[in-house]
Amino acid sequence: MLDFTFHNATKIIFGRNTEKKVGEEISKLGKKVLFHYGGGSIKKTGIYDRVVESLKKAGVEIFELGGVKPNPRLSLVKEGIELCRKNGIDAILAVGGGSVIDSAKAIGIGVPYEGDVWDFYSKGKKVEEMLPLGVVLTIPAAGSESSGGSVITNEDGWYKRSTNSVNMRAKFAIMNPELTFTLPNYQTAVGAVDIMSHVMERYFTNVKNVDFTDRLCEATLRTMIRNTPIALKEPENYDARAEIMWAGTIAHNDLLSTGRIGDWATHGMEHELSAIYDIAHGGGLAIMWAPWMTYVYKHDIERFAQFAYRVWDVEPDFRNPEKAALEGIKGLKEFFASLGIPVTLTDAGIPDDRFDEMAKKATEDGPLGQFVKLYKDDVKKIYELAK
Amino acid sequence: MLDFTFHNATKIIFGRNTEKKVGEEISKLGKKVLFHYGGGSIKKTGIYDRVVESLKKAGVEIFELGGVKPNPRLSLVKEGIELCRKNGIDAILAVGGGSVIDSAKAIGIGVPYEGDVWDFYSKGKKVEEMLPLGVVLTIPAAGSESSGGSVITNEDGWYKRSTNSVNMRAKFAIMNPELTFTLPNYQTAVGAVDIMSHVMERYFTNVKNVDFTDRLCEATLRTMIRNTPIALKEPENYDARAEIMWAGTIAHNDLLSTGRIGDWATHGMEHELSAIYDIAHGGGLAIMWAPWMTYVYKHDIERFAQFAYRVWDVEPDFRNPEKAALEGIKGLKEFFASLGIPVTLTDAGIPDDRFDEMAKKATEDGPLGQFVKLYKDDVKKIYELAK
CATH class of the missing domain: 3.40.50.1970 (Rossmann fold)
Structure with a gap:
């Protein structure tokens, strides 16, 4: 810590x-x-x-x-x-x-x-x-x-x-x-993605021995995974709305990053998307997470396996943690898709003709990310994975 | 909530x-x-x-x-x-x-x-x-x-x-x-019990739909369960000490009780013990928890079963949640014992001749507890269970 x-x-x-x-x-x-x-x-x-x-x-x-x-x-x-x-x-x-x-x-x-x-x-x-x-x-x-x-x-x-x-x-x-009862489902969904993103940006860290904040992050993610589908189905369900609202504050009030360094590359890549295409921030994040994870998970397979096990209930396979890690990423992408929002750039109607420009702008103040440093070419490859 | x-x-x-x-x-x-x-x-x-x-x-x-x-x-x-x-x-x-x-x-x-x-x-x-x-x-x-x-x-x-x-x-x-490196093991252990107690007093509530804070509580308890034995074995393990210290603050800064009503009967019963016998507060709590739980668990078997499953890794037995509930209580008591501290009044050298007096004093401002209301006779019976 x-x-x-x-x-x-x-x-x-x-x-x-x-x-x-x-x-x-x-x-x-x-x-x-x-x-x-x-x-x-x-x-x-x-x-x-x-x-x-x-x-x-x-x-x-x-x-x-x-x-x-x-x-x-x-x-x-x-x-x-x-x-x-x-x-x-x-x-x-x-x-x-x-x-x-x-x-x-x-x-x-x-x-x-x-x-x-x-x-x-x-x-x-x-x-x-x-x-x-x-x-x-x-x-x-x-x-x-x-x-x-x-x-x-x-x-x-x-x-x-x-x-x-x-x-x-x-x-x-x-x-x-x-x-929040009157929020359209799309906004509820992308809001939930935004909240979960704030947790995940903090979760993927190179700092060792961050047991407590790991667990608080996982608790927050599980709360969102449980309550978001309820709120989508029953927009006036007070309790589900309340859980989401309170989790949304804790996700980003800095408690979950105490003693650790977050990543924030996915936010950086998303900002280029929503600056140009005026897609909702959470909508862009829903598209960028799985590609980012797929690109970087080998940097710390154990952390991705823990994420898979503790957040997505993937059975731990000690002989093959990589398999668990990949199943966790799949779990995340499927969950976002289940919220009824696009999880690829193509589905969101975003073309591939400005990847180079976006990658350049995203990295013009230096590489993105603390967990894995991403340079222009890395960012471009991740946009490609997001197609 | x-x-x-x-x-x-x-x-x-x-x-x-x-x-x-x-x-x-x-x-x-x-x-x-x-x-x-x-x-x-x-x-x-x-x-x-x-x-x-x-x-x-x-x-x-x-x-x-x-x-x-x-x-x-x-x-x-x-x-x-x-x-x-x-x-x-x-x-x-x-x-x-x-x-x-x-x-x-x-x-x-x-x-x-x-x-x-x-x-x-x-x-x-x-x-x-x-x-x-x-x-x-x-x-x-x-x-x-x-x-x-x-x-x-x-x-x-x-x-x-x-x-x-x-x-x-x-x-x-x-x-x-x-x-905290120089704390004697006894003090580390009873401190850990105190921290866990602050979480458990909040955890056992009659308020429904408190999913997020339930999970934050469970995350805090699991952090203590993992790190306390490390600190006892390696008093100068910075990371274990840090996890315990930060968890100890969050356990009692009121975040974990947002939107819910805690119980606090166990604290009330303990206060009578430590007022008379000058046992450490956490030492008294380590003795009182399992008897309190044993006395009240039937009030909400599902909550105790959840506690058993999520905190103590007790396998969920859907045909017999009571069995799971009891295994959770056993898990807690065994964990406290594993810290090397007394978990019965007898082991702590506390006699049974003042139970009546203590039960009377504990309840003289009204019954103890919000989860289950405990009157003088209830409290006395719980002291008996703690022998």
């Missing part, structure tokens, strides 16, 4: 009707609040009205900025920064999923920073300060409600880049599983 | 030599620091010197109060409160295990409270405020380094009582597994 610091102060307020507490909570953080959200879905479902009512009751001044798109854009972030500066806004409320929260974080770190906010994403500039952020989560997937991460797409060149800091955690996250 | 709020802001600083950071961290909390510790062991091991050096370097003023005993006493707490008030102490540093930390918490809540600090423990008075607390952990067991709990013994009647509040969490916890 490696040395680590773990500090996660996000207050989780979880359960039925919890969005009614948003006014009370946000008023502890500021008086002038940027209310940031995405498309019209929160208006259709009534969440918008309940949030506004709660904010008004708490007496905070509301400044609205909607319009966040999946793969949130730098241009809207800059608009948000200007809005905050012009009006002396002192807190941000993000109501939505990962895109909205990531966009809110970008605005929050941009306001007190004199330079270009893209520096944090492209130049490794460290985040020291962020406007206090509260969240009402409506889509369990990105884990951004309690992570220190944010991913933004710069339309100038369609670069999708991330930044990460303990200073970027939300102060509170309100999580009502009922708000 | 039940609604919940989870808020744990303790900053965990984990790894080799981390105690050298204590001055820097505590100086963020206050300038006049109560340095609270137990017997002489931290002086023998050199931790005392390293802490003092770090504190002096950070320029804080040190007020020492040693002498905390296992099952920390109210009289010393009151002495600490006086010391803090007299000198305007504004932060507390606890260096030790659960007893020292619990004592420090009691002092910290007593200083700003005008009444008798025992009110928090005996009258259910709610904790609103505590002097900021930092911890250097030397014994993984109680989980007090990041829990909101404190257990104090009032020598006037030997009442051992607890209080709990989110306002009682430490601001930081420094955790260096190397500091």
Whole structure:
């Protein structure tokens, strides 16, 4: 186990009707609040009205900025920064999923920073300060409600880049599983893939003796494997929705990576896909995992065999751990397919004519991945395996 | 799953030599620091010197109060409160295990409270405020380094009582597994039992659909089952010590009880034992678990069968889940015995002549336990089973 610091102060307020507490909570953080959200879905479902009512009751001044798109854009972030500066806004409320929260974080770190906010994403500039952020989560997937991460797409060149800091955690996250009842099945499925991906990126590590976090990762994956099909079949099953929502937070709040180094190559390869094709992040991940695993599993067959045994119930075959490892990868791919989403680029309608360009962009800041380092040619081969 | 709020802001600083950071961290909390510790062991091991050096370097003023005993006493707490008030102490540093930390918490809540600090423990008075607390952990067991709990013994009647509040969490916890290399095997073993007990108290619940936290609990128990025997055999095995130490924090930082209601009867019965006989808390727990389980398992055979299968690798016997349930209890008892500690009252040299008195005291504030409610006669019968 490696040395680590773990500090996660996000207050989780979880359960039925919890969005009614948003006014009370946000008023502890500021008086002038940027209310940031995405498309019209929160208006259709009534969440918008309940949030506004709660904010008004708490007496905070509301400044609205909607319009966040999946793969949130730098241009809207800059608009948000200007809005905050012009009006002396002192807190941000993000109501939505990962895109909205990531966009809110970008605005929050941009306001007190004199330079270009893209520096944090492209130049490794460290985040020291962020406007206090509260969240009402409506889509369990990105884990951004309690992570220190944010991913933004710069339309100038369609670069999708991330930044990460303990200073970027939300102060509170309100999580009502009922708000996820209306998610279309596709979104539930790709959200589940995203959650499982956060665990797997941490799971595949070269750090030895990480028994406890291995097991916590496996517990989280098994929870998703059990509950996601239930939620797809019964969208209003509170308990399945609740398990998924809470697992989604823990998957990405950094507990599961304490003392270990994750890989993150699959995220890197996926970011190139969704930056160009505007496929959902989880949709891209569902396609990229099995090819990545197939390409790298020989690097640590024992770890892949453990993954197969503990997560996918593959019988341990001590004379042939490689067979078990491959069965685990098959188990993962079949599970993703069973969620009703494409698991190949072809099925997703993504052509093979830009692999070279994507591989180049994915590795232009250096090779991808910590578990196995992947250079441009490796990445290209993995895209080929994903066809 | 039940609604919940989870808020744990303790900053965990984990790894080799981390105690050298204590001055820097505590100086963020206050300038006049109560340095609270137990017997002489931290002086023998050199931790005392390293802490003092770090504190002096950070320029804080040190007020020492040693002498905390296992099952920390109210009289010393009151002495600490006086010391803090007299000198305007504004932060507390606890260096030790659960007893020292619990004592420090009691002092910290007593200083700003005008009444008798025992009110928090005996009258259910709610904790609103505590002097900021930092911890250097030397014994993984109680989980007090990041829990909101404190257990104090009032020598006037030997009442051992607890209080709990989110306002009682430490601001930081420094955790260096190397500091636990010198623990005697007995203390390592009873510490492990304590950690496992915190998980099991949460595990046995009547709340349905708690899949995720069930699995996290099981992951934590399996980590302890695997690593404790290694640490007993190889006291300087860093990785085993690290797994135990980190599992010990997670076991009791309230993550594992999110959305569920724990039982805590076994703790209640144990407290009566250790209040009278001054046996280590974990030592008493090692004795009380199997009798409690034997007495209550019929209340939810499926849960006990799941415990047997997932934690103790008992083969599922679908025609006879009761058999599996009983094998799980046997597995637990045998595991505790394998750690080299007594698993019956007789073996621990505890006589049977005060069962009635203990059962009466344990239930004088009402029945014990949430999973199964235990009245005085039930408790007495469980003590009988523990003989």
